Amino acid sequence: MERYYQPEIETASREQIRAWQDERLVKQVKHVWDNVPYYRKKMEDAGVCPEDIKGVDDIRKLPFVTKADLREGYPYGLLAEDLKNCVRIQSTSGTTGKRVVAFYTQHDIDLWEDCCARAITAAGGTNEDVCQVSYGYGLFTGGPGLNGGSHKVGCLTIPTSSGNTERQIMFIRDLNTTILCCTPSYAAYLGETMKEMGLSPEEIPLKAGIFGAEAWSEAMRQDIQKTMGIKAYDIYGLTELSGPGVAFECSAQTGMHINEDHFIAEVIDPDTLEPVPDGTYGELVFTAITKEAFPLIRYRTRDIVKLSHEPCPCGRTHVKMSKPRGRSDDMLIIRGVNVFPSQIETVLLNKGYPANYQIVVDRVNNTDTLDVQVEMTPEMFTDNMGEIAARQKDIVDGLKSMLGLKAKVSLVAPKSIVRSEGKAVRVIDKRKI
Amino acid sequence: MSVKQISVFLENRPGALCEMTKVLADEAIDMRAFSLAETSEFGIARILVKDVYKAVTVLKDADYITSVSEAVAVAIPDVPGGLHSVIKAVADAGINLEYMYCFLGGKSGKAFLVCKVADVAAAESALSAKGAVLVEQDELAEL
Numbered sequence: 001m002e003r004y005y006q007p008e009i010e011t012a013s014r015e016q017i018r019a020w021q022d023e024r025l026v027k028q029v030k031h032v033w034d035n036v037p038y039y040r041k042k043m044e045d046a047g048v049c050p051e052d053i054k055g056v057d058d059i060r061k062l063p064f065v066t067k068a069d070l071r072e073g074y075p076y077g078l079l080a081e082d083l084k085n086c087v088r089i090q091s092t093s094g095t096t097g098k099r100v101v102a103f104y105t106q107h108d109i110d111l112w113e114d115c116c117a118r119a120i121t122a123a124g125g126t127n128e129d130v131c132q133v134s135y136g137y138g139l140f141t142g143g144p145g146l147n148g149g150s151h152k153v154g155c156l157t158i159p160t161s162s163g164n165t166e167r168q169i170m171f172i173r174d175l176n177t178t179i180l181c182c183t184p185s186y187a188a189y190l191g192e193t194m195k196e197m198g199l200s201p202e203e204i205p206l207k208a209g210i211f212g213a214e215a216w217s218e219a220m221r222q223d224i225q226k227t228m229g230i231k232a233y234d235i236y237g238l239t240e241l242s243g244p245g246v247a248f249e250c251s252a253q254t255g256m257h258i259n260e261d262h263f264i265a266e267v268i269d270p271d272t273l274e275p276v277p278d279g280t281y282g283e284l285v286f287t288a289i290t291k292e293a294f295p296l297i298r299y300r301t302r303d304i305v306k307l308s309h310e311p312c313p314c315g316r317t318h319v320k321m322s323k324p325r326g327r328s329d330d331m332l333i334i335r336g337v338n339v340f341p342s343q344i345e346t347v348l349l350n351k352g353y354p355a356n357y358q359i360v361v362d363r364v365n366n367t368d369t370l371d372v373q374v375e376m377t378p379e380m381f382t383d384n385m386g387e388i389a390a391r392q393k394d395i396v397d398g399l400k401s402m403l404g405l406k407a408k409v410s411l412v413a414p415k416s417i418v419r420s421e422g423k424a425v426r427v428i429d430k431r432k433i
Numbered sequence: 434m435s436v437k438q439i440s441v442f443l444e445n446r447p448g449a450l451c452e453m454t455k456v457l458a459d460e461a462i463d464m465r466a467f468s469l470a471e472t473s474e475f476g477i478a479r480i481l482v483k484d485v486y487k488a489v490t491v492l493k494d495a496d497y498i499t500s501v502s503e504a505v506a507v508a509i510p511d512v513p514g515g516l517h518s519v520i521k522a523v524a525d526a527g528i529n530l531e532y533m534y535c536f537l538g539g540k541s542g543k544a545f546l547v548c549k550v551a552d553v554a555a556a557e558s559a560l561s562a563k564g565a566v567l568v569e570q571d572e573l574a575e576l
Contacts, residue, residue, distance in 0.1 A: 381498045383440040413444050415496050
């Protein structure tokens with residue numbers, strides 16, 4: 001039977017969700033108008049005042065907020081509460097530029113941890129589980145968020161943080177960890193290491209994993225599930241909005257339910273800024289309607305997703321978003337073609353290569369070059385040069401049909417691609433544009 | 434009769450081979466024959482040693498990918514046409530040589546040929562029939 005952390009919210013009727021959103025949006029717009037001069041100015045420039053916003057239908061009258069606004073407002077420009085009411089800051093990894101600093105009241109943290117508790121419960125977690133949080137603790141939201149959620153569910157929480165792979169595996173085995181929370185690339189690495197140690201899936205006590213903070217493919221999920229004998233659930237979030245738990249996967253594993261009682265999701269065409277229908281990929285835009293300290297209104301996430309309002313067999317009524325196809329920041333434009341690292345990953349995993357790869361983009365004689373470095377595995381290696389060359393060509397052909405681009409494929413030595421304990425560095429762009 | 438050849442995957446970049454030979458040197462692996470084949474992207478080092486198990490273990494511990502396969506090792510008569518007589522025996526039997534390399538026996542002073550073929554037994558019987566002197570794995574240390 002499907003379990004919910006907050007059943008009355010997670011399975012509420014669409015009308016009820018809409019009523020919450022209408023009421024909370026109106027309140028939130030007034031809150032930022034009254035407390036954030038930056039927002040008030042943006043709204044005045046757009047010719048809109050709080051009285052114009054009577055519900056979700058009016059949301060499109062509000063101006064967008066982008067990462068540039070966050071940079072401009074750093075550090076206090078978008079703060080909507082007195083600092084004496086704030087109890088925490090978290091910060092982004094700064095992978096796409098300057099760090100963002102987000103503020104939280106105790107109430108904000110409470111709601112954030114509720115969202116993470118929903119995700120853990122959806123992954124089958126109860127107070128009988130042992131939950132190992134191998135996300136980084138500290139400024140990164142992964143560790144603190146899942147840690148709080150795990151407490152709320154009542155799991156025995158092991159705050160290992162990231163790194164020290166040997167110790168991670170020791171705890172998993174000695175303390176019978178049943179739920180693992182970390183980035184998917186680190187999960188893949190842990191799985192690979194346990195396999196090397198000769199552990200079969202039956203010998204690994206884990207039953208579920210909650211993996212997020214970076215884009216990963218369906219093929220990578222299958223790989224991780226098989227190696228560790230678990231069900232692997234995706235989780236989505238942004239420091240700017242709270243952290244992990246903005247959306248999470250349920251047992252259906254066909255998308256992530258967005259916690260719509262806290263966040264209004266829109267999907268827009270990033271060029272025209274017009275909304276796109278369900279099922280069409282576009283840029284995800286969020287409005288945080290319950291946050292007190294750092295409430296973002298129509299924040300452009302740069303994540304490319306599609307939404308689905310189809311009823312979900314798990315019984316949750318909140319809208320589902322697809323795995324991000326890649327952050328629009330991650331998207332590479334190579335010889336005029338849009339390329340997401342996740343597409344390359346799908347090709348490699350489908351052909352049985354490990355999830356450890358690196359993409360090197362360069363520009364030679366004014367032409368972009370794409371070099372996909374793949375680690376050789378004992379299963380792939382043969383003494384026959386021709387067979388290896390054929391395998392290489394097979395990857396080149398697979399990439400060509402996926403991307404419409406000719407890529408170079410380099411087979412590199414095992415373990416030569418640096419394993420990440422946080423976010424994987426998949427792309428090295430050497431182009432100087 | 435055959436010998437066991439170790440193949441090692443190497444990246445084609447400066448220093449890649451040196452890193453591997455250091456591993457073998459540090460572990461005092463005594464090589465009898467060594468050959469390197471390469472493409473622009475990667476290379477395969479092929480090695481004959483007396484103790485195959487030890488060599489493979491030290492390479493694996495250093496994260497190298499290896500495979501062990503059978504090859505035919507045969508003494509080359511030290512006379513003009515010596516190599517030809519061996520090659521002809523294989524050719525006459527209709528056997529395809531995938532690749533080959535030569536090495537000198539330090540103790541015997543003789544030259545030897547290592548041949549990679551699909552059917553080791555067929556190649557060996559063709560060579561034996563022509564009176565060629567084949568080498569076994571156990572004999573490698575004595576050459």
